[in-house]
Amino acid sequence: xxxxxxxxxxxxxxxxxxxxxxxxxxxxxxxxxxxxxxxxxxxxxxxxxxxxxxxxxxxxxxxxxxxxxxxxxxxxxxxxxxxxxxxxxxxxxxxxxxxxxxxxxxxxxxxxxxxxxxxxxxxxxxxxxxxxxxxxxxx
Numbered sequence: 001x002x003x004x005x006x007x008x009x010x011x012x013x014x015x016x017x018x019x020x021x022x023x024x025x026x027x028x029x030x031x032x033x034x035x036x037x038x039x040x041x042x043x044x045x046x047x048x049x050x051x052x053x054x055x056x057x058x059x060x061x062x063x064x065x066x067x068x069x070x071x072x073x074x075x076x077x078x079x080x081x082x083x084x085x086x087x088x089x090x091x092x093x094x095x096x097x098x099x100x101x102x103x104x105x106x107x108x109x110x111x112x113x114x115x116x117x118x119x120x121x122x123x124x125x126x127x128x129x130x131x132x133x134x135x136x137x138x139x
Contacts, residue, residue, distance in 0.1 A: 005033065005135060006112055007042040007076055008122035009049045009104075016066060017057055022123040025136045029121060040076045040121075043111055047071065047078065049104055085110040100126055 014026035033040060047067050054063035071078060081089070088110035093103050105126050112120070112132065120127040121135045128134045 002116045002118065004039040004041055004115070004117050005119040005121050006108070006117050007040055007046065008108065008120055008124070008127070009046050009053060010123040011121040012042075012046070012050045012070070013053055013057070014123050016054065020123075022136075026121075026123075029136045033121075034075070041115070041117065042076050042078055043108065044078055044080050045104060045107055079111065079115070081107055081111055082114070085114060088113070100129070 010022070011026055014020040014022035015030060017023065020026070032038075047070060050070075051063045051067050054061060054066060070076065085107060089103060089107035092106040092109060093101065096106065108120075109127075109130055109132075112118070118132055119135055120132045125134070
């Protein structure tokens with residue numbers, strides 16, 4: 001089984017924003033994953049969503065600086081969506097037809113399926129609804 005863990009927007013947000021209810025759990029998990037040398041991956045489209053979130057949540061904090069620091073970090077590897085991921089995401093988006101499934105989640109699911117990743121570091125329930133293991137489980 002693939003032990004790689006995918007970082008969702010909500011995990012980055014919890015790590016960066018100290019007032020996020022999952023901040024402490026996110027820090028604990030990140031420390032744990034570094035110690036265990038867990039492969040961590042995310043997607044560039046997740047970073048773009050994070051930039052928008054940070055701009056709204058933390059006025060005065062330069063979101064672009066944070067995103068650039070993440071992109072140059074060796075902690076998380078960032079992948080881009082493929083054209084096939086985008087096509088599959090659109091198919092999922094139409095199939096789901098649900099307010100819980102925005103295009104970003106569908107794109108992530110398509111990418112995760114292609115990469116064979118089943119573990120998602122996040123603080124929302126959408127991925128569990130689609131059968132992924134969400135981390136941290138105790139949040």
